Amino acid sequence: MAFNVGIVILSDTCFKDKSQDKTIPALQGSISAFNTQQASDNQYTITRTTILPDKEDEIQNIISSWTKLSADGKSQLDLILTCGGTGFTQHDVTPEAIKPLLQKEAPGIVHAMMSSSLQKTPFAIMSRPVAGVINKSLVITLPGSPRGAKENLESIIKTLPHALLQIGNKDARGLHQKLNRTLNDASPGGVPLLESGSGHGGQHHHHHDHDHNHGHSHGNGIDKVTGRIGCGIARHKLISNDLDAPVTQRARDSPYPIISLEESFSLIKQHTPEPTVIEMSITDPLLTGSYVADDYYAPKMVPNFRASIVDGYAVVSSDGSGTYPVVSVSHASSLSKESHLQPGAIARVTTGAPVPQGADAVVMVEESELISMTDDKSEEKEVKILAVGVQPNDNIREIGSDLKKGELILRKGDKISESGGEVGLLASVGINTVKVYRKPTIGVLSTGDELRDVSNSSDGQLRYGEIYDSNRPTLISTICNTGYQSVDFGIASDQPDSLAELLKQALEKSDYLITTGGVSMGEKDLLKPTIERVLGGVIHFGRVRMKPGKPTTFATVEYNGKSKVIFALPGNPASASVCYHLFVLPSLMKFQGAPLRSNGSLPGFPRISVKLSSDCKLDPKRPEFQRVVISQNLISGDIIAESTGFQRSSNIGSFKGANGFVCLPASCDIGGLKFLKRGESVEAILIGLLAFSE
Ligand SMILES: Nc1nc2c(c(=O)[nH]1)N[C@H]1C(S)=C(S)[C@@H](COP(=O)(O)OP(=O)(O)OC[C@H]3O[C@@H](n4cnc5c(N)ncnc54)[C@H](O)[C@@H]3O)O[C@H]1N2
Numbered sequence: 057m058a059f060n061v062g063i064v065i066l067s068d069t070c071f072k073d074k075s076q077d078k079t080i081p082a083l084q085g086s087i088s089a090f091n092t093q094q095a096s097d098n099q100y101t102i103t104r105t106t107i108l109p110d111k112e113d114e115i116q117n118i119i120s121s122w123t124k125l126s127a128d129g130k131s132q133l134d135l136i137l138t139c140g141g142t143g144f145t146q147h148d149v150t151p152e153a154i155k156p157l158l159q160k161e162a163p164g165i166v167h168a169m170m171s172s173s174l175q176k177t178p179f180a181i182m183s184r185p186v187a188g189v190i191n192k193s194l195v196i197t198l199p200g201s202p203r204g205a206k207e208n209l210e211s212i213i214k215t216l217p218h219a220l221l222q223i224g225n226k227d228a229r230g231l232h233q234k235l236n237r238t239l240n241d242a243s244p245g246g247v248p249l250l251e252s253g254s255g256h257g258g259q260h261h262h263h264h265d266h267d268h269n270h271g272h273s274h275g276n277g278i279d280k281v282t283g284r285i286g287c288g289i290a291r292h293k294l295i296s297n298d299l300d301a302p303v304t305q306r307a308r309d310s311p312y313p314i315i316s317l318e319e320s321f322s323l324i325k326q327h328t329p330e331p332t333v334i335e336m337s338i339t340d341p342l343l344t345g346s347y348v349a350d351d352y353y354a355p356k357m358v359p360n361f362r363a364s365i366v367d368g369y370a371v372v373s374s375d376g377s378g379t380y381p382v383v384s385v386s387h388a389s390s391l392s393k394e395s396h397l398q399p400g401a402i403a404r405v406t407t408g409a410p411v412p413q414g415a416d417a418v419v420m421v422e423e424s425e426l427i428s429m430t431d432d433k434s435e436e437k438e439v440k441i442l443a444v445g446v447q448p449n450d451n452i453r454e455i456g457s458d459l460k461k462g463e464l465i466l467r468k469g470d471k472i473s474e475s476g477g478e479v480g481l482l483a484s485v486g487i488n489t490v491k492v493y494r495k496p497t498i499g500v501l502s503t504g505d506e507l508r509d510v511s512n513s514s515d516g517q518l519r520y521g522e523i524y525d526s527n528r529p530t531l532i533s534t535i536c537n538t539g540y541q542s543v544d545f546g547i548a549s550d551q552p553d554s555l556a557e558l559l560k561q562a563l564e565k566s567d568y569l570i571t572t573g574g575v576s577m578g579e580k581d582l583l584k585p586t587i588e589r590v591l592g593g594v595i596h597f598g599r600v601r602m603k604p605g606k607p608t609t610f611a612t613v614e615y616n617g618k619s620k621v622i623f624a625l626p627g628n629p630a631s632a633s634v635c636y637h638l639f640v641l642p643s644l645m646k647f648q649g650a651p652l653r654s655n656g657s658l659p660g661f662p663r664i665s666v667k668l669s670s671d672c673k674l675d676p677k678r679p680e681f682q683r684v685v686i687s688q689n690l691i692s693g694d695i696i697a698e699s700t701g702f703q704r705s706s707n708i709g710s711f712k713g714a715n716g717f718v719c720l721p722a723s724c725d726i727g728g729l730k731f732l733k734r735g736e737s738v739e740a741i742l743i744g745l746l747a748f749s750e
């Protein structure tokens with residue numbers, strides 16, 4: 057059972073510019089941390105947020121509306137937190153607005169927050185919090201600063217569920233019995249984890265201090281025996297009830313704050329697991345694209361004997377041109393023997409063969425003439441050297457002239473590139489295995505009851521409402537083209553249990569899990585709650601201010617003692633693909649040890665400046681990534697971006713032929729400008745090869 061939370065930010069500044077608010081994200085953080093760390097009975101969901109000016113009547117209106125009871129006597133919000141307006145200035149009117157509305161005051165909550173704050177700062181005396189019950193909601197006034205609000209909430213959050221149960225918005229008695237039963241079910245050896253002794257008699261007099269943790273392992277994590285994720289059996293049962301909640305109980309505002317692109321990249325950088333080192337054979341085809349995990353030095357000289365660069369004759373250069381006896385032969389062969397050449401004689405050599413000692417140059421066979429042969433005509437006896445001006449070292453690769461022993465050949469962080477050069481370099485000095493950072497395995501699955509698997513659609517018929525699953529084939533192909541291996545986990549239905557089951561199977565076999573669909577606001581959009589509540593994962597962000605891709609979700613889950621990454625991408629096909637290139641790939645690259653960019657940001661595709669080939673309309677609020685063909689004009693040298701056409705996020709056709717995205721600013725970020733003009737320069741991300749035009 058989740059407790060629904062509403063947050064009201066009271067600040068004239070944030071009311072004018074909502075992006076200034078940092079308090080909602082701060083409280084969201086405290087609540088997520090609490091949810092994932094605690095037992096199953098204390099789950100909070102932020103279902104409403106709003107930002108208002110410091111006006112007494114506006115505050116009273118919102119609180120009255122949010123605490124109103126429905127026909128069946130329930131309130132939609134169990135807990136309402138206001139932030140701000142509790143100080144001493146003229147603007148600070150929150151306590152004055154709320155106090156007259158309270159039907160029961162809660163001085164204990166006020167006291168707990170004050171005493172905790174006073175331990176941190178004596179200035180806590182400047183806060184004038186009030187708390188109490190209005191109808192069936194508990195209302196608490198927190199300070200306005202993100203830190204103050206967070207600290208105050210954290211000082212009471214553990215005990216609030218008891219208060220919320222007593223207020224009676226839920227069927228407290230039934231719920232608490234259920235909590236006791238399920239937690240007891242989950243306890244090792246059947247030992248009750250919660251006391252439900254006769255002394256309580258089903259009443260809720262919690263004189264003893266229990267925080268429902270009791271040091272047992274029904275917190276966040278994996279049960280090693282059953283392999284269940286999250287809070288063990290008890291949590292699993294409770295949570296699936298939650299996921300089955302009727303649509304009437306869904307949140308009407310997303311509890312996930314919309315964060316900026318910069319913040320999303322920084323969270324990905326922060327939470328991508330550290331690279332791990334493995335040793336791979338240099339002949340393993342999967343080595344290409346790996347990053348080297350150690351410095352490598354040449355253990356020997358290359359070449360390690362003086363070698364001829366051409367087919368011809370080893371000579372003593374000071375002998376000059378003229379006719380000489382051919383006294384020995386040196387082939388490029390493992391049977392080569394060391395030999396010595398005296399002045400006045402020459403030795404036949406092939407390309408790559410050892411040059412006899414005493415010889416200091418090689419003359420090409422084209423610059424010679426046969427003078428005499430042996431009687432059986434099988435061997436050269438005398439050859440005339442026609443070349444003039446032969447210099448010492450001509451056509452000879454000296455020992456160590458390609459690589460000196462001890463020379464650094466590969467540096468930690470170097471990429472084993474598609475050219476094969478790095479593999480060749482290692483082989484040339486006799487190194488046959490190399491330490492690299494392990495590449496992740498990526499599980500891919502689509503979600504949605506409307507999806508048909510295109511590989512099993514021989515009849516070509518779609519039922520009304522059905523569509524082909526295009527995201528999975530697209531992602532699997534892109535993942536492969538960007539150098540990674542994927543595992544196809546098919547299509548998950550929009551049923552909580554089967555979705556969770558498939559996610560668990562996929563996590564078992566993957567380092568990364570990429571899902572598409574089910575991350576927005578529909579009642580069948582189950583990914584976020586499943587990740588948090590069933591898998592016990594932490595959602596680092598659930599919405600980003602961008603187009604397409606707004607509900608992109610990035611989470612990590614501890615599974616079987618390993619940290620796994622989940623990117624739950626939006627279902628719209630163009631959104632899913634943009635988000636793979638923009639978010640997933642940089643994380644995969646960091647996971648496999650690719651160095652950060654020089655400015656410390658995540659690795660990824662090159663970002664270049666391009667000129668727009670036509671006027672571009674800007675989205676009013678969201679920076680937009682439009683798919684384009686980027687080409688260099690061979691005459692002017694200009695790099696031009698041309699739109700691939702219709703850019704709606706449902707249209708995967710906008711990726712056809714695309715080799716990049718232009719990053720268009722939101723109109724609101726550039727003073728309300730509605731268009732960028734043809735010829736203007738913008739930043740673009742090059743995801744393929746640069747094209748050329750005339
Ligand atoms: N009330 C709101 N509705 C929506 C919002 C919002 O903020 N409030 N956001 C919109 C945005 S932006 C996006 S993007 C989508 C994201 O939706 P979901 O990630 O929940 O994805 P679905 O609802 O499952 O599907 C969306 C769309 O994509 C089609 N789809 C899904 N999977 C596939 C697939 N594998 N291959 C091809 N097409 C797929 C699906 O049929 C839907 O048409 O939400 C908006 N709504």
Ligand code: MOO
Nearest residue numbers: 604605606631705
């Ligand atoms: O963000 Mo959605 O991906 O615009 O359609």
Ligand SMILES: [Mg+2]
Nearest residue numbers: 574576578581
């Ligand atoms: Mg949806």
